[in-house]
Amino acid sequence: MGVIPLIMLAIYFVIIIVLTLRTPKSGSGNFEDFMTGSKSMGAIVVGLVMMVTYYSGSTWTGWIGFAGINGAFAGYVIPYGFCTGLGMYALAKRLWPLGKQYQLSDCGDIYELRYQSKLLKTIAGLTGAVLNTTWITMELVTIGYIIKACSGGAISTAVGSLIGLVFMVAYTLWGGVKSVASVNTFQSIVMVFGAVGIILYVVYHYYGSVGNMFSIALDISPQVFVLDSSMNASWFSFVFLCSIGALCYPSIFLKMFMAKSPNEVKKSAIMNSFGSLWCLLILLGGFACIGYQVATGHIIDNWEEALPQMMAESGNAVLFGVMCIFILAGCMGTVDGTLLSISGIVTNDAILVWKRHKNHDGCIGTKEYNGADDGGKSVKWTRIIVVIIGVCAYIITTFDLPLLVNIAMINYQGIGLLMIPLVGAVTWKKATKEGAFSGLIGGLLVTIALMTAGLNPLGFLPGIYGVIVEAILYIGVSLATYKQDKPEAKMFEEFKQYTGDAVDGETGEFLA
Numbered sequence: 001m002g003v004i005p006l007i008m009l010a011i012y013f014v015i016i017i018v019l020t021l022r023t024p025k026s027g028s029g030n031f032e033d034f035m036t037g038s039k040s041m042g043a044i045v046v047g048l049v050m051m052v053t054y055y056s057g058s059t060w061t062g063w064i065g066f067a068g069i070n071g072a073f074a075g076y077v078i079p080y081g082f083c084t085g086l087g088m089y090a091l092a093k094r095l096w097p098l099g100k101q102y103q104l105s106d107c108g109d110i111y112e113l114r115y116q117s118k119l120l121k122t123i124a125g126l127t128g129a130v131l132n133t134t135w136i137t138m139e140l141v142t143i144g145y146i147i148k149a150c151s152g153g154a155i156s157t158a159v160g161s162l163i164g165l166v167f168m169v170a171y172t173l174w175g176g177v178k179s180v181a182s183v184n185t186f187q188s189i190v191m192v193f194g195a196v197g198i199i200l201y202v203v204y205h206y207y208g209s210v211g212n213m214f215s216i217a218l219d220i221s222p223q224v225f226v227l228d229s230s231m232n233a234s235w236f237s238f239v240f241l242c243s244i245g246a247l248c249y250p251s252i253f254l255k256m257f258m259a260k261s262p263n264e265v266k267k268s269a270i271m272n273s274f275g276s277l278w279c280l281l282i283l284l285g286g287f288a289c290i291g292y293q294v295a296t297g298h299i300i301d302n303w304e305e306a307l308p309q310m311m312a313e314s315g316n317a318v319l320f321g322v323m324c325i326f327i328l329a330g331c332m333g334t335v336d337g338t339l340l341s342i343s344g345i346v347t348n349d350a351i352l353v354w355k356r357h358k359n360h361d362g363c364i365g366t367k368e369y370n371g372a373d374d375g376g377k378s379v380k381w382t383r384i385i386v387v388i389i390g391v392c393a394y395i396i397t398t399f400d401l402p403l404l405v406n407i408a409m410i411n412y413q414g415i416g417l418l419m420i421p422l423v424g425a426v427t428w429k430k431a432t433k434e435g436a437f438s439g440l441i442g443g444l445l446v447t448i449a450l451m452t453a454g455l456n457p458l459g460f461l462p463g464i465y466g467v468i469v470e471a472i473l474y475i476g477v478s479l480a481t482y483k484q485d486k487p488e489a490k491m492f493e494e495f496k497q498y499t500g501d502a503v504d505g506e507t508g509e510f511l512a
Contacts, residue, residue, distance in 0.1 A: 005150040005321035012190075012325050013167060016183055016332075020171035023179045031378040034176035035105040035344045036257040039096075039508070041181060043267030046259045048188035049181050049337070050272055053251050055081075056135065057142045057331025059282060060195065060323075065303030067286020071224020073231060074286055076238040077279040083243035085273025088256065091247070092265035094426040097503040097510070098495055099257045102364055106341065107253045107418060108349040113364045113495070114425035115433035116487040118353045123440065124418055125349030128250045129342045131414045136338055136393040139331040140165060144397065146331070149308050150324045161397050164328070168336045169390050173383050177258060180336045187329035192278065194326025199281045201319055202288050202310050206295045210284070216291035224290065233459030241463045244419040245412035250341035251334075261508030343385040347378050365491055413451070413463030417443040420467065420474055426499065428478075429492045435478030443470030 032038065067074035098104060102113055108125030112118055140161045147160030155163070171179045207213035218225060227235060246252060259265045289306040293299050298313060300306045311323045362368025420443075421436040447466030456462065483489065496502075503510055 002152075002317055004317040005324055006152070006154075008318075008321035008325055009147065009150045009328070012328065015186065016167060016171065019182045019186055020174050020179050023171075023175040023182045025174055030376075031344075031348070031382070032103045032105055034379045034382065035254060035340070035348075036099070037177045037181065039100055039257060040260050041258045041264070042260060043264040043271065045181055045185050046255060046264060047268035047271035047275075049184040049255050049258070049333075050252060050268060051275055052184050052188035052191055052330060052333030053249070053255065053337050055191065055278075055330060056139055056334035057146070057191075057327045057329070058138050059330060060285070060307055060327045061142050061145070061304050062138070063282050064285040064289065064307050065305075067282050068289030068300075068303055068306055069286075071221065071286065071290075072227050072283075073224075073235060075279075075283055076235055076242070077282060078276050079239050080242040080246070081276025081279055082273045083239070084246040085269045085271075085276065087243065087247045088252075088269035088272070089266050091423070091426070092256075092269065093262045093503065093505065094499045095256065096259065096262045096265050096508070097498045098426070100503075100508060101495070101498045101510070104364070105254065105257060106250060106345055106348060107248060107422060108345060109364060110422060110425055111436070114431070114488060114491060115421075115436050116363045116366075116491055117433045117437075118357060118363060120433055120436055120440075122349050122353050123437075124421070125250075125345045127440075127444070128248060128415055128418055129345040129349075131411045132250050132338055132342055133389065133393060134411045136335050136342075136389070137396045139335045140393055140397045143328060143331045143335075145305070146308070146324050146328050149312070150321065158398065161394060164332060164335075165390050165394055168332055168339065169386060172336050172340050172386055176379075177254065177337075177340060180340055181255075181258060184333045184337065187333040190329040191326045191333065194322050194329070195278075195281055198307075198311065198319065198323045198326065199285050199288075201316075202307070202314075203284055205314055206288065206292065206310070213284075213288055213291060216294050217287045219291075220294065221290055224287075230459065234456070234461065237461035237464050241412045241416045241461060241467075244467075245416035248415050248418040248422065249338075250345055251337035254341040254344070255337060261506055262503060263505040266505070339386055339390060340382075343382045343389055346385050346389075347382045351381055352378055363487075365494065366487075410451070413447055413461060413466065414444065416463055417447065417466055417470055420470055424474060424478075429489065430478055430482040431474070431488070431492075432478045432481045432486060433488055434481040435474045435476075438477045439470040439472075439474030442473045443467060446470075 063074065095110065098110065098113065104110060106125060107128060108121040111124045112121035143164035144157035144161030147155055147163055148157045171183055203210055203213050207216065256265055259268065285307055289300055292310060296313065300309060308323065311320045361370050417440060421440060424431040443466040446469045447462045450462030450465060457465065498510060
């Protein structure tokens, strides 16, 4: 491929540097501003930033390979993306106003506010943070491979991962979420248009038409065109767990709070719901892999590297460079927000909670709460933790890792358990902290036990049973422990005045 892809890569990094330097440098000031940009961004920015977060770079490596192996089953990504957007839309007028009124920045803050429990906040926050770390590792692996491919093998995968990590840490530290949003908006545009162009090029270059591609794939693997009835339970598990899991992603939650009003969140949610149709490209890429040997005489060496191999063997250096850039953009758009959100969670839900406990500080929403302003110490800690987590994730990439889709599903099955107590917190007055505790812990134990034993009863993934057990415990224990004078019951009545019709959806201002 020569030096053309490497030159294109260098231009891409220069653009990122320019975008970063154009963003005002964040000082050691307000933690909420560093994490959410003081809730000041419009729907287009929020929508694009969210899109590049959960349509990661590994979508075009691991997921295309997954689609090539499993065919129609991989279509779960379309309803999953659509349902995630619907859920975001439904929760916008309940979650965003609370974020504004109480200066919230993550999912754990909602837990503390509603259930009046700092311990529950820490458990929920760290659960999401630990599980979400897998995305950083997956994307760093992909970044390393792409930079290696761009350089024609001159730069090793390990060095490539390190180069990407250094850039992401640098601009995240520079301006916090404002830098991330600026760079992510550019990355999302690159990823969307790059993916459309490259996938269509692969199809028409090797097959001449979409119809011919499907015809060859049908001759080779007719079974991948239909979802076998024995796989229905597994397919449902993928759709359901991914939908609720994505809504609880620390990075998605963080970016929901970036919006300047509930309506901006809703608009971005609609954008992402219908943007799920874009996932048809994943299926096209996967089916292009199936007939590749017949069309070219070449064997795909590694399913997770199928798209880069097909582009490399096309002989078009410019388009190969485009492919590398849009995959890299997707990877970095996922890692930077995830890195920032996880670091913020460690600071906000663990370090600050411990300090507040020592100082006998009250929970969010009470008169005894004094944790909103600590003189910038929380921003400093978050910056340090960004570096620490980045280094740890990089070290993990040096080990042999399983199929990327399998890693992701472990993540979804755990993080999805945060959804029921989250929805209950803002919709059900009889929810109690005891119910949330027992449901979350019980659901995690069931999920972990089934995963460890390698069991998928009736074909459903362990996370489905974890959610069922969690729902039963959450509802049952809450009903058994609910009292009108409990702190969490009083808090539910208090914050009702800030949600729903109590806020102007367009301006985000509270109505008298």
